[in-house]
Amino acid sequence: MKNNLFLGLLVIVLAFSFIGCGDNENHIHNYHIHNYSNWTVTLAATCTNTGTRVRFCSLDSTHIEQETIPIDLNAHNWQSAPTATSPTCTETGNGDQICTYNLTHTKTGTIVPLGHSWGIYTQTTAPTCTDAGTRVRFCSLDSTQ
Numbered sequence: 001m002k003n004n005l006f007l008g009l010l011v012i013v014l015a016f017s018f019i020g021c022g023d024n025e026n027h028i029h030n031y032h033i034h035n036y037s038n039w040t041v042t043l044a045a046t047c048t049n050t051g052t053r054v055r056f057c058s059l060d061s062t063h064i065e066q067e068t069i070p071i072d073l074n075a076h077n078w079q080s081a082p083t084a085t086s087p088t089c090t091e092t093g094n095g096d097q098i099c100t101y102n103l104t105h106t107k108t109g110t111i112v113p114l115g116h117s118w119g120i121y122t123q124t125t126a127p128t129c130t131d132a133g134t135r136v137r138f139c140s141l142d143s144t145q
């Protein structure tokens, strides 16, 4: 029984090495200096995950080289954090941001006030020969100003 098992394994090993030889022969037949295209990114690297890219040999389309793109520590996907607020005419907004790839990547910031957005003056009292008139204008962002 033990011998049979050993023979079986040997056959398997031989079969594998035969396939290996075949591959090698093939490679020698098609030997040339690869003429690779430029890399095509198939999956962009992010701050959290590696990406992949491939390139093809123009002399034999079965020659494909694939490579892992290392993690890009600057490739965040910033979104407004839950703590963020919009600025008003005069108040600074909270510009905190959070990375959707990794929620531990955060950065704080502020958003500058928008400044008033004045409309045109409307005359409320017409001037007379003795009194000055009055006119008003409203901020389109906040009509109380």
Ligand SMILES: [Zn+2]
Pocket: 032, 033, 034, 035, 057, 058, 059, 060, 063
């Ligand atoms: Zn090639």
Ligand SMILES: [Zn+2]
Pocket: 047, 048, 075, 076, 077, 099, 100, 101, 102, 105
């Ligand atoms: Zn990130």
Ligand SMILES: [Zn+2]
Pocket: 089, 090, 115, 116, 117, 139, 140, 141, 142, 145
């Ligand atoms: Zn305003």
